[in-house]
Amino acid sequence: MKKLTIDELYLQMFATYDDILSVDDVAVIMNLDKKRVYRMLRSGEINSIKFDRWVRVPKLWLIEYIQKYGFQRQQRFHEQRRAAVALYCQTPRSRKQIQEFLDLSDRKFFRDTVLHPLLEEGVIRMTIPEYPGHVKQRYVTVRPYESEDSDDEN
Numbered sequence: 001m002k003k004l005t006i007d008e009l010y011l012q013m014f015a016t017y018d019d020i021l022s023v024d025d026v027a028v029i030m031n032l033d034k035k036r037v038y039r040m041l042r043s044g045e046i047n048s049i050k051f052d053r054w055v056r057v058p059k060l061w062l063i064e065y066i067q068k069y070g071f072q073r074q075q076r077f078h079e080q081r082r083a084a085v086a087l088y089c090q091t092p093r094s095r096k097q098i099q100e101f102l103d104l105s106d107r108k109f110f111r112d113t114v115l116h117p118l119l120e121e122g123v124i125r126m127t128i129p130e131y132p133g134h135v136k137q138r139y140v141t142v143r144p145y146e147s148e149d150s151d152d153e154n
Contacts, residue, residue: 013063020049021057029062039109045077078113085114086123092138115139 017025023041027034040046041055046065048057081102088101095107095115104110118124119139127138 019059086141089124089141092140
């Protein structure tokens with residue numbers, strides 16, 4: 001199978017779309033929920049440009065993203081982010097500190113995709129577990145984070 005150049009892909013892929021895509025267009029192209037696309041844009045997983053209040057993605061950037069990463073990057077991206085949190089939380093940190101460290105503004109998204117999975121896996125723990133919503137609640141690493149795709153060299 002011949003590997004196409006980015007120029008050939010640009011001419012063939014999504015020919016019915018404009019050169020600058022809206023979030024709705026990206027959601028349709030990638031078959032994802034619009035909220036998920038906004039999360040990918042906010043986290044920097046997909047590059048974008050902001051015009052006034054509108055977020056736009058050049059079609060070329062989306063094609064490059066799909067060609068380079070496809071959908072396998074999403075899992076790797078989350079794994080790297082979780083590992084960074086485990087390292088950062090070797091000293092007890094508040095939810096707000098961790099969220100700012102990751103540069104995530106959406107509290108619910110942060111809790112659902114980062115904080116709760118790490119708590120469930122036992123990678124981090126609460127310093128005041130009997131009061132989860134306590135104003136002085138901190139999170140600390142219990143054990144080093146081990147990526148699922150890490151290979152043993154023994």
